[in-house]
Amino acid sequence: MAKESGEKWVLSVTAQTPTNIAVIKYWGKRDEELILPINDSISVTLDPGHLCTTTSVAVSPAFTHDRIWLNGKEVSLSGGRFQNCLREIRSRATDFEDEKKGIKIAKKDWEKLCVHIVSYNNFPTAAGLASSAAGLACLVFSLAKLMNVKEDHSQLSAIARQGSGSACRSLYGGFAKWIMGKEENGSDSIAVQLADEKHWDDLVIIIAVVSSKQKETSSTSGMRNTVETSALIKHRAEVVVPKRIKEMEEAIAKRDFPSFARLACADSNQFHAVCLDTLPPIFYMNDTSHRIISCVEKWNRHEGTPQVAYTFDAGPNAVMISQNRKTAANLLQRLLFHFPPASDADLNSYVIGDKSILKDAGIHDLKDIDALAPPPEIKDNASIQRSRGDVSYFICTRPGRGPVVLADESQSLINPETGMPK
Amino acid sequence: MAKESGEKWVLSVTAQTPTNIAVIKYWGKRDEELILPINDSISVTLDPGHLCTTTSVAVSPAFTHDRIWLNGKEVSLSGGRFQNCLREIRSRATDFEDEKKGIKIAKKDWEKLCVHIVSYNNFPTAAGLASSAAGLACLVFSLAKLMNVKEDHSQLSAIARQGSGSACRSLYGGFAKWIMGKEENGSDSIAVQLADEKHWDDLVIIIAVVSSKQKETSSTSGMRNTVETSALIKHRAEVVVPKRIKEMEEAIAKRDFPSFARLACADSNQFHAVCLDTLPPIFYMNDTSHRIISCVEKWNRHEGTPQVAYTFDAGPNAVMISQNRKTAANLLQRLLFHFPPASDADLNSYVIGDKSILKDAGIHDLKDIDALAPPPEIKDNASIQRSRGDVSYFICTRPGRGPVVLADESQSLINPETGMPK
Numbered sequence: 001m002a003k004e005s006g007e008k009w010v011l012s013v014t015a016q017t018p019t020n021i022a023v024i025k026y027w028g029k030r031d032e033e034l035i036l037p038i039n040d041s042i043s044v045t046l047d048p049g050h051l052c053t054t055t056s057v058a059v060s061p062a063f064t065h066d067r068i069w070l071n072g073k074e075v076s077l078s079g080g081r082f083q084n085c086l087r088e089i090r091s092r093a094t095d096f097e098d099e100k101k102g103i104k105i106a107k108k109d110w111e112k113l114c115v116h117i118v119s120y121n122n123f124p125t126a127a128g129l130a131s132s133a134a135g136l137a138c139l140v141f142s143l144a145k146l147m148n149v150k151e152d153h154s155q156l157s158a159i160a161r162q163g164s165g166s167a168c169r170s171l172y173g174g175f176a177k178w179i180m181g182k183e184e185n186g187s188d189s190i191a192v193q194l195a196d197e198k199h200w201d202d203l204v205i206i207i208a209v210v211s212s213k214q215k216e217t218s219s220t221s222g223m224r225n226t227v228e229t230s231a232l233i234k235h236r237a238e239v240v241v242p243k244r245i246k247e248m249e250e251a252i253a254k255r256d257f258p259s260f261a262r263l264a265c266a267d268s269n270q271f272h273a274v275c276l277d278t279l280p281p282i283f284y285m286n287d288t289s290h291r292i293i294s295c296v297e298k299w300n301r302h303e304g305t306p307q308v309a310y311t312f313d314a315g316p317n318a319v320m321i322s323q324n325r326k327t328a329a330n331l332l333q334r335l336l337f338h339f340p341p342a343s344d345a346d347l348n349s350y351v352i353g354d355k356s357i358l359k360d361a362g363i364h365d366l367k368d369i370d371a372l373a374p375p376p377e378i379k380d381n382a383s384i385q386r387s388r389g390d391v392s393y394f395i396c397t398r399p400g401r402g403p404v405v406l407a408d409e410s411q412s413l414i415n416p417e418t419g420m421p422k
Numbered sequence: 423m424a425k426e427s428g429e430k431w432v433l434s435v436t437a438q439t440p441t442n443i444a445v446i447k448y449w450g451k452r453d454e455e456l457i458l459p460i461n462d463s464i465s466v467t468l469d470p471g472h473l474c475t476t477t478s479v480a481v482s483p484a485f486t487h488d489r490i491w492l493n494g495k496e497v498s499l500s501g502g503r504f505q506n507c508l509r510e511i512r513s514r515a516t517d518f519e520d521e522k523k524g525i526k527i528a529k530k531d532w533e534k535l536c537v538h539i540v541s542y543n544n545f546p547t548a549a550g551l552a553s554s555a556a557g558l559a560c561l562v563f564s565l566a567k568l569m570n571v572k573e574d575h576s577q578l579s580a581i582a583r584q585g586s587g588s589a590c591r592s593l594y595g596g597f598a599k600w601i602m603g604k605e606e607n608g609s610d611s612i613a614v615q616l617a618d619e620k621h622w623d624d625l626v627i628i629i630a631v632v633s634s635k636q637k638e639t640s641s642t643s644g645m646r647n648t649v650e651t652s653a654l655i656k657h658r659a660e661v662v663v664p665k666r667i668k669e670m671e672e673a674i675a676k677r678d679f680p681s682f683a684r685l686a687c688a689d690s691n692q693f694h695a696v697c698l699d700t701l702p703p704i705f706y707m708n709d710t711s712h713r714i715i716s717c718v719e720k721w722n723r724h725e726g727t728p729q730v731a732y733t734f735d736a737g738p739n740a741v742m743i744s745q746n747r748k749t750a751a752n753l754l755q756r757l758l759f760h761f762p763p764a765s766d767a768d769l770n771s772y773v774i775g776d777k778s779i780l781k782d783a784g785i786h787d788l789k790d791i792d793a794l795a796p797p798p799e800i801k802d803n804a805s806i807q808r809s810r811g812d813v814s815y816f817i818c819t820r821p822g823r824g825p826v827v828l829a830d831e832s833q834s835l836i837n838p839e840t841g842m843p844k
Contacts, residue, residue, distance in 0.1 A: 213807060231658075231661075231662045231688070231692065232654050232657060232658065232662070232692065232695065235654060235657040235661075236653075236654065239653075239657075240653045240654070262701075265701070266653070266699075266701060269698050269699055269700075269701075269703045270653065270654065270698075270699050272698055273654065273695040273696065273698040273699040274695065276691050276692075276694055276695040276698060277688075277691055277692050277695040278691075279684075279687070279688060279691075280715070280716075280719040280723070281691045281715060281719075283712045283715075286709050286712075287708050287709045290705045290708075293702070293703060293705075294702075297702040297703075301702070385635060
């Protein structure tokens with residue numbers, strides 16, 4: 001290092017990385033250690049303006065050990081997922097020089113420098129919205145920038161994969177595919193971009209964050225149990241998914257919404273079917289999730305062609321993808337009709353994200369929700385349930401960009417003098 | 423006919439037929455008209471003392487057309503399922519003579535005689551407890567007795583099958599297997615008895631009738647949709663079920679409860695998994711069903727060996743099979759702990775059927791339910807939910823006998839003078 005080791009310089013990088021939602025699901029590993037999946041998967045990247053992780057990473061000769069702070073709280077870095085990513089990035093670090101600051105770090109010296117990592121999600125971690133995917137992807141991306149790693153995004157994706165499987169797909173905007181790969185060492189289990197976020201920019205995404213009292217099975221142990229005990233998972237991974245992957249790639253390439261929706265819904269349902277076929281069975285969806293599906297299915301059937309696709313990850317939250325702003329506004333009306341807010345809620349915190357969809361839906365205050373008429377596809381008014389509080393809130397968003405470096409020093413989460421969280 | 427046709431004699435037969443619950447499930451037809459399934463299934467017959475259909479059938483030269491009364495209400499007999507059974511039985515009628523009453527009916531004369539059918543379930547039809555299985559089996563059995571049909575039970579089962587698929591298994595006590603058969607005309611798609619009700623008489627069955635606001639998909643249309651749209655049903659029917667059928671037959675033959683329970687639970691879950699894999703997805707289980715499964719799974723795991731098997735048909739009700747009275751009493755304690763009755767309920771109507779299990783569980787009044795301690799397998803008291811009213815009531819029963827003729831005239835549902843419902 002060029003400067004004296006007693007000197008207290010701090011070198012940092014800040015990056016922002018999106019979450020993603022799979023439309024052809026990843027469920028089941030063939031290698032637990034390397035996180036190698038039993039089938040390909042495809043995802044949509046969500047707009048980081050509404051859902052993302054921001055991570056600052058820094059090195060300094062003054063740091064005495066590697067440390068990490070997640071959402072304001074220091075946590076242990078000893079977990080295998082963090083260590084795998086750190087080790088892989090460090091081994092790929094290259095010579096670095098910042099002439100202005102007078103900092104020079106040779107390839108071999110990176111091993112000796114400790115890192116501080118500070119990470120925030122701009123959405124509640126507990127909401128079950130793939131926070132680990134965005135988090136691990138952001139960790140890998142920011143560390144790679146800091147350490148001057150020359151590898152391209154697909155090679156970085158293989159590193160992020162070892163932190164959290166679905167993190168590898170968060171290295172791209174738009175639509176990403178995680179190729180399962182064949183190699184035992186996992187070198188070909190990487191993510192690639194199918195199309196960027198401008199390719200299909202009509203799509204609008206509404207997420208229903210569903211209230212739940214149930215403690216959920218972690219996806220790590222859940223998918224392990226499924227692989228070990230489900231009599232259907234092998235057929236899904238080997239026969240059903242390969243066909244769907246091809247069809248989904250084609251649907252995305254052609255912006256063929258009916259095919260996209262049909263495949264996304266069927267694959268979400270099949271993922272939850274193999275969870276149910278697990279011993280003991282895993283239930284991620286609850287009665288509210290079921291009612292959301294019924295609402296969308298009824299509407300899609302009524303229109304004769306899909307208006308909205310739904311997909312559920314390892315929890316009860318619904319991610320709904322609409323063909324355009326108009327169908328999104330119609331969807332939001334239906335959702336607010338069936339799932340009005342709890343009586344003490346305010347609209348501003350019940351529908352968050354891109355609020356222009358709310359305006360398009362003609363909803364300006366809570367009274368507009370109370371005044372909503374039943375949608376025309378509901379024939380039997382007696383069967384209408386409007387139970388308040390079953391949905392915690394809605395997020396309106398869209399497909400979004402991949403990771404970016406935030407160059408503005410003011411956005412850093414690390415104090416440039418102390419190297420500690422701001 | 424021996425008597426003058428103006429004469430007003432009424433000839434009747436009354437029979438009682440049990441319901442059954444499948445432990446390897448029937449889901450999917452290869453022939454909609456003949457009701458031919460895509461896989462074998464195995465069921466336990468439930469004690470008719472607690473759940474059965476009683477049917478009286480009568481002929482009289484005074485009857486002007488075929489009529490049927492179900493649970494006190496006349497309904498149309500024009501449905502295909504009734505007509506199929508009536509036609510098949512009539513074509514097999516033989517010469518009959520009752521010397522005492524002076525009635526003689528030749529084979530060819532049965533076609534000319536109209537029937538009156540009066541049928542009652544001793545349990546709520548709406549509870550979703552396979553009432554059609556017991557009902558159609560009872561119709562076929564009683565008509566066969568009335569018309570002096572010589573065919574054995576397996577041949578009668580093929581007729582009952584054409585009324586309602588699972589009805590064919592209700593012609594036997596104990597354990598029955600519906601062999602799917604290969605013939606296009608369905609002649610080899612029959613039920614056989616695997617073991618009678620004395621073979622494994624330790625078993626105790628507790629049914630939780632679960633409250634539900636959802637309108638359920640009929641099993642007829644549900645299974646049609648599954649066969650047409652599920653990517654997993656073929657693998658289930660062709661690969662998974664044949665293996666399970668063999669293992670289940672063996673478990674029943676050996677009274678091997680752990681294998682019996684493992685297979686029954688896995689097959690129930692897989693049946694619901696293929697429902698979920700259907701387009702649109704079918705949800706029969708609700709959050710209460712899921713909580714019942716979690717309760718049983720947690721206990722089974724805690725004990726290291728299955729104490730109880732659970733199985734769910736096309737609805738949210740749980741059928742739980744315990745190895746013996748002791749485990750049944752322990753199960754009932756757990757169920758009453760998690761699912762106490764609504765505050766206005768009385769114990770007598772909350773737990774019905776064989777109430778001696780309730781006494782074994784030490785429950786004598788509602789206060790005993792309130793006083794129940796959490797079961798030892800529950801480590802995290804904070805996660806305990808005791809929501810009242812999620813279960814409507816429990817039925818305690820056991821495996822039971824097959825159809826019987828009730829010879830006592832007083833048990834007939836038909837007035838012997840008028841030929842009308844009593």
